[in-house]
Amino acid sequence: MDDKGPAVGVIGIGNLLLKDEGVGVHAVRALARRALDDGASPQGIRFVDGGTDPWAALSEVGDCRKLLVLDAVVGGKGPGEFHCLALEDVDTGGAAMSLHGLTLFHLLNYERLLGNGFDDICVLGMEPAEVAPGIGLSELCQARLPAFMDVVTDQIHGMISRDNKPDTDAH
Amino acid sequence: MHKITIDPVTRIEGHLHVEVEHEDGRVARARCGGTMARGLELIFGGRDPRDIPILAQRICGVCPQAHATASALAMDQAFGLDGQVPLNGVLLRDVMLAANFLQSHILHFYHLAALDYVDVTAAAGYDGDDPDLRATGDFIARGVLQPFVPRYEGDYRLSAEQNLAALKHYLAALQVRKNAHEMLALFGGKMPHQCTVAVGGVTTQVTADKMAAAVTYAREIVEFVQQCYVPDVLMIASAYPDYFEIGRGCARFLSYGVFSEEGLFPGGLFELSDDRLCPVRPDRITEDVRNSYYADGADGLHPSEGRTEPAPGKEGAYSWLKAPRYDGRPCEVGPLARMAVAYKSGSAAVREAVDGLCAAAGIGLTALNSTLGRHAARALETHIVARKMQEWILKLQPGEPCVLKVEVPQEGQGAGMTGAPRGALGHWVTIRDHKVANYQAVVPTTWNGSPRDAAGVPGPMEQALEGDVIRDPDNPFEVVRTIRSFDPCLACSVHIARPKGTQEIFLPV
DSSP states (O other): OOSOOOSEEEEEESOTTBGGGGHHHHHHHHHHHHHHHTTSOOTTEEEEEEETOHHHHHHHTTTOSEEEEEEEOBSSSOTTOEEEEEGGGEEOOSSOSSGGGOOHHHHHHHHHHTTOOOSEEEEEEEOOSOOSSBSSOOHHHHHHHHHHHHHHHHHHHHHHHTOSSOOOOOO | OOOEEOOOGGGSSOEEEEEEEEETTEEEEEEEEEOOOOOHHHHHTTSOGGGHHHHHGGGOSSSHHHHHHHHHHHHHHHTTOTTTSOHHHHHHHHHHHHHHHHHHHHHHIIIIIGGGTSOGGGGGGOOSSOHHHHHHHHHHHTTOOTTTOSOOOOOOOSOHHHHHHHHHHHHHHHHHHHHHHHHHHHHHSSSSSOSOEETTEESSOOOHHHHHHHHHHHHHHHHHIIIIIHHHHHHHHHHOGGGGTSOOOOSEEEEOOOSSSTTTSOOEEEETTTTEEEOOOGGGEEEEOTTBTBOSSOTTBOTTTOOOOBOTTOTTOOBSSOEEEETTBOOBOSHHHHHHHHHHHTOHHHHHHHHHHHHHHTOOGGGGSSHHHHHHHHHHHHHHHHHHHHHHHHHOOTTSOOBOOOOOOSEEEEEEEEEETTEEEEEEEEEETTEEEEEEEEOHHHHHTOOOOTTOOOOHHHHHHTTOBOSOTTSOHHHHHHHHHTOOSSEEEEEEEOTTSSOEEEEOO
16 A cells, blocks of 8 residues: 555553453553653554454554554563564464454454555563453553553664655654 | 464453264254353442443453443433433434444354355465455465464355355455444544443534445445345355254343334344243343352342352353343343344334345245354344444434433442343443442353253253254364354354263364
8 A cells, every 4th residue: 555654553452351451551551641741743653542352453553554562461471571572473363263262363364365464563562460350450560561661662663763664654 | 383372361251162072973962161251340340330331342342332332221221311312322322333233243244154154265276357356365375374264174065156256255344344343433432442422322423424424334334235245145045054954042032122213123032932922021030050160059040139159160060151041041142032033023124134035045934043044134133234224324413412411320220231243231230329339241142152050951052052963073063153153252162072071172263
């Protein structure tokens, strides 16, 4: 597509009602807020709270060149630790039996089928400490959130600078 | 390659697993187990009741709109606003819920269910002129088989041309789903997770521009459903007529009613065996825990009085779902149940659609109580809802109010009983001291995927599976087809236990 939008779309996904499972959403909201507080609209970046509806979230960043997904990741590193993954490192969860079984990674393939590919896809995650009914992060993950946001910010800048084309996005 | 799981478990309400014992090539016993959305009272308790319709949609990523609607209806009642919500507010809630129904049904059919009957690998050798099919063929040729595989290898019976036509619609459906999503966003303020459905109505404004845009989206969806979805179900029916015999459920259909248009999808309980239709009395809903992992002695209680004392490892138990019953008996919910109840109630739109389909497929009404019948009912419901949605949009009044000013009552109680795409959905709230004191939700798959009750009677999905043929235990595609026909609301896995139960084969799904 010629008429691409922002360089990087950042989606936070997760369930806000299950504490640390929603860490991706908490992070993307905090990043969007910080960008606003800094007084400038984030050039070339679009933040989307994807919640429990990753597909709808993908529709919101369909015009972005690159995709960064923030999520809770369970990978045996210990609570509060970070993961940085390429798409092919992520278990897609196999075939779906119900619509709930359709993961973001099935959805990304649907988008590819429609010709809506991204130049670059990266997943940044934090290991949850507590996944249980409740709103808000555990103390541990809350304390790790600022550091996580810094990692995300670095990643965004890295993705933008890896962009071969100069960023001419008029956002 | 080292794989890491981004745990999908908690993004959803829980996992449903189905265990099937087979004997002489048939399902002897089916057991559905799963977890359920309990604990909402923990999350919502003590909060401002006005926040709940926004929070409730976060329960689930597939039917967020249905949870928002049920929650708003429960709150309307608890706030004493029944019958006072402005017409625009009522219509907008219907339009937004309709958009959710359309995208959910279309997605379910094309991207999950149809692949049980349509052989997508037909595109692999495609050398025709259609650019979409060429792209898909290339896609498969590059070895990018997801989302198409892994799959259960079925007895694919369609011709090469039929497979390609269906695949073409599969791709078109992705775009249609997007239209439904964008339509919802017109009135929802933002997507995903709209932010306008509220206690007392919808916090947006109706303009002629938005109405025009919504009608355009709706028209495209109606066209797709008319020209692709319904004909594709009929095409599958003509090749797989035996699936009008397979997967017979419990033949008791429950609907709370959905959408506000009088007489379109009314509530009711319809019993096929004696052709009887009764109004729904919520006090007749009870839950059993005999085969569930909860402490005994809590059978036959209303959900609002139910006790939920976890008893992991309880002997004989096999599910974290309780077994909801109406008048002590299991009920199927979902599009088939809604269509059956509406047909019996005399809903004109439903009668016309169902009679037309039965004539086209050459079947009698009772054949719809089947695996294929559930798909047919879902397709017809999609068609009716899409057409009605256009009418509802045109009834909106630009400039008129959409929401009431509300004040949180000191005390109140409310029930929001409506429909999610996959069946009857109920939310119950109690307000004390201006805060949420208790909150319960009973979701559709609790009905369909319920385990045996205290009397040992299997749940609807279990009944639909028992007696069905399994030709190859290593590839139980028949079982998968029937499970999918219910559009279960939980991620699902199938286990096949050998007769003696010594060797269990786990099948990734």
